[in-house]
């Protein structure tokens with residue numbers, strides 16, 4: 001008995017010494033946002049000396065890879081700088097965000113692809129949200145006019161791609177395209193022209209009808225017949241296989257329908273978002289730390305890459321969705337998002353100061369089947385991570 005007491009006492013002392021208390025969410029959020037500020041200010045110093053370009057990822061040697069504003073990710077760096085200005089109130093960050101947004105403005109005339117929504121809404125949409133700067137109104141409505149040239153009423157959607165590698169499809173619509181509908185809704189709000197809003201509704205409805213499987217997982221690409229508007233083919237471009245569950249696609253879907261519910265208050269979009277959330281949260285292959293594998297159906301799971309970008313987009317969407325549902329369901333969504341944010345803010349994913357070419361997060365997967373941007377930092381992982389942190393702060397930490 002005496003020995004037992006001594007052993008208990010010793011193990012209590014040892015565990016007392018080695019166990020560090022779990023950091024509070026308040027600490028996690030501030031820690032990650034401060035690291036983001038540090039990284040992105042360093043990145044600005046580099047970008048300032050490379051006119052017209054925007055950060056994209058890293059090259060094979062781990063050095064910064066940039067793109068011109070035509071590339072689909074160009075709006076994310078300025079957009080993140082706007083969020084970091086919102087967090088700090090630092091005038092220097094405001095100036096940086098403004099200058100980097102200016103580099104993207106020319107894309108308001110781009111009629112070549114659907115991604116102008118990402119480019120202009122993440123940059124100038126956030127600028128307008130924070131500053132109410134009326135010059136953004138014209139930029140956003142001009143962009144919506146460009147995007148609306150890609151709408152075909154026989155199909156009821158805006159066309160996603162038209163670049164040479166995708167011309168074997170008549171009219172490809174990808175699930176990612178849900179994200180660009182927010183800009184159309186903004187344009188109607190600014191201009192009073194309901195046609196943009198009606199296009200967004202039509203696109204969301206048609207996507208709901210054709211992109212989803214009975215379990216609410218989604219296809220990446222649906223190819224439509226331009227005359228009949230029927231779906232000809234359902235397949236993938238960036239996922240493991242046509243019938244697989246490409247994780248970032250599921251996150252775009254979750255975010256897209258949550259956002260469309262916010263914009264329209266149509267209950268069918270809320271229902272769709274709830275179904276997608278249920279599918280993802282209960283997926284038997286969702287890891288404990290809630291950072292999805294790049295594709296849930298890669299046969300190599302669990303020994304395959306995770307995608308930090310899918311987790312960041314999902315966390316941000318779940319936080320918003322938690323505000324539209326009953327309290328118990330909302331708490332479930334917040335709990336998943338908390339786990340994702342904690343994992344992303346850990347040493348495994350969060351870059352150390354000055355490392356990772358000054359990006360914020362490590363370990364995203366861009367386009368694995370083409371061996372492009374595999375296990376790298378990506379600006380959209382950073383953008384949605386910072387957005388999720390800001391949402392968490394506003395919803396769960398401030399009185």
Ligand code: GLY
Pocket residue numbers: 176238248366
């Ligand atoms: N929109 C392209 C992607 O998610 O990779």
